[in-house]
Amino acid sequence: MQPISRRLFLVSTVAVLVASCSDDQATVGTAPLPSPTDAKTPDSGSTVAPVATTVAEAATTTTSDPGPQFDASPFTLGVASGDPGVGSVVLWTRLALDPLAGGGMPADDFDVRWEMALDPEFTEIGYDGIETARPGHGHSVHVNATVDAGTWYYRFHAGGHTSPIGTTRTAPSTDAEPELLRFASASCQHYEHGFYTAQRDLADKQPDFAIWLGDYIYEGNQAAGIDGVNVRSHGTDEIVSIDDYRNRYALYKTDPDLQAAHAACPWYVIWDDHEVENNYAGLTPQDAADQAAFAQRRRDAYQAWWENQPVALPPPGDDPQAEYRIYRAARWGSLLNLTLLDGRQYRSDQACGDPGLSLEPACPETFDEARTMLGDEQEAWLFDELTSSTATWNVIGQQTVFGDLTLAGAVLNYDQWDGYPVNRNRILDRLAIEQEDAHADNVVVLTGDIHLAGTGTLRSGMPGTGTPVGVEFVATSISSGGLVDPVVTDIVKAFPDILDAELEHRGYILHTVTPTTWLAEYRMVETVKERDAPMFVHDTYRIDVGTNTVGFAQA
Known part of the structure; x- marks a missing residue:
């Protein structure tokens, strides 16, 4: 692939790539829409934690x-x-x-x-x-x-x-040897932006389970994607109280396609930012003016998340400053070990004032060794899970794009792992070391957040030439509007470790896993602006066990 020059980048308008979920809350001037009224924490060795006093x-x-x-x-x-x-x-x-x-x-x-x-x-x-x-x-x-x-x-x-x-x-016993597993990964279902046709398709496919990677609800009032078109309305101002959050979850959960997807199979659920507020970091809100009330807002949002999700976790405590641990692990026999991460609650604030697009070299703060996406305790837990795993495939379910999408030293999106390069490189380098001793093999990272589909190889060392240590599958959104103009698709594909990208359509990924191969089928809907629009397969990608690289299933 030819290198991406600074000039080519600008001319091709890839600037929109930095938007990620940051622009989701921009108020738009669309016509009024109908009101919706018209329409104990797990330890490192555990799979799930106690949740209720009643046991079957x-x-x-x-x-x-x-x-x-x-x-x-x-x-x-x-x-x-x-x-x-x-x-x-x-x-x-x-x-x-x-x-x-x-x-x-x-x-x-x-x-x-x-x-x-x-x-x-x-x-x-x-x-x-x-x-x-x-x-x-x-x-x-x-x-x-x-x-x-x-x-x-x-x-x-x-x-x-x-x-x-x-x-x-239920999951198979840890010593069971499943020959086949089918599961879905998905994220980002803005209610206003489109219908949940992909959720109905997920239900029809009846996978063994689904992994939800965040942005189950959106907290804003009326916001549209690139096309500026909403198909339905949140019907309220931005949500801030526990009653607000409960009503927003209820609005989303009245959707019959979402109900069908939940009824079809068990889900593993984690959050991203919009379950609370766009681009929050720990106890730091997006807008500094909201700092005084933010801790309580976050605590109430966490409780509403718990109330509305089928998670084996206790509810949050009353202290708004306290940790509410949701990162946890699960196992599917000898085939798959799953670690589910929290990339919001423990992270350092976005560097350099989170400037949005900047083609200038990243400011020195970006490379501060103390900056973290996961926090020390969660990062240590992650490697305890990975290094002790005896499963064939080691899966990391998390929120934001993990692969390197920097351009000539410029960080295009400070909310992604590009904005936390020391933390990311430490993880990648540790994976390379562990894999030399046959630990933490066959790592697959599942990602959401950015409303586009992509896949690529993760490397320790330089992009394109370093040691491959895993593969990343990025699911496009279920319905949330695209944030990157499809005209720049070829530019995105030109990043050294990106195999493929699709920027136009919404959907999810259907994974088929065996002891020797991993197939990721990117299922997409022709449009989310019409109910029950046709689904199609964009492409299917393959990992062969032991390679840490991804290719097209039909080469």
Whole structure:
């Protein structure tokens, strides 16, 4: 590939690359749209943490719905499952009679019965129990079900109503040797920017599980992508309070395609920035004027995230300054070890004042050895997981682009790992050292955030010539508008370690993993501006075990 000159970069307008998710909140002058009313922490050796006091027991009898009766169904937000472990999985729902009005539930506790069976007709109930939905937790229900291994169907009962049925499964035992695994990775589903056709496709594909890499909701009011077109509205100002965040999650979760994707398989969920605020870093907000109230805002946003996700985690504590640890690990037999990272809560503030596009060399602050994306404790935990893993594939699920996209010393996006080069290089160099001793082999990094699709090789040392230590798969957004003009696609592809990139369409990645190969199928929708638009496969990429490099599946 020919080198990218400074002149070529400017002429080709690749300047928009720096936008990433930073521009998502810009107010645009589109016509008014209909209101939506019209429409204990895991340790390093664990897969999931305790979540609820109720643990599944084998069912012996069935009983009537507990508690008072409701005139309408409280299961307007659907059902979900997540954090599958060996013989365990979390079941989730949230009672909401009026979902966009704080849930519309009386300020009382309500008992909810849950059931699991081996068939969707629930011919024989295998496990059941009662969990309490409390107003202090948004009337959400998290059941840490300890069950026999395999695929299960589940549902909830409350107030004379029965929820939709979900499908879930447990992870195989650590000594099991799966021959095949199919899972999805996805991120970034701005409600206003487009319909969730890709989520419906994900549901139809029925993967073993899905990994959500962040930006489940967006906190802003009305914001559009490059094309300036919204298909629906958030209907409120920017959200800042716990009630605001609860209502925003409810708005997103009323979407039937998203409900279908959750009901189809268990999810592993992490956050990025928009679950709180664009480009926040630790306890530092994007706008310094918001500093005084930001800690409480972040704490409330974290609680709303927990209330609305099927995670095997306790709720956040009351102290807004306290850590809320979500990074954790999971295992899928001998085939795959998964580490899920938090690239927001522990990071240093973006360097150089986070200037947006600058073609000037990065300021000295960028290279301060104390700057971190993960924090010391999380980074040490990551390598404890990687070096102790005996799985064939070692997967890192995280938020922002990890590969080197700097240009002649200029950092194009200070929010990505390019803005934290010392931390990134330390990780890459450590991987090279560990792999010399056959540790941390076959690393695959799964990324979201930037609303484009791409794949490339990760190297220790110089881009293009250093030692390959892993592969990165970047999923485009589910619906969030593109941030890089497709006219510069060839320029993006010209970076030394980028194999391919697609800047125009929305979608997700469907991964098929065996002990010898990894196939990543980039599934995309023709347009998110129309419901049920056709899906297509952009391309499929392949990793052969032991190579740490990626190529086209059909060379």
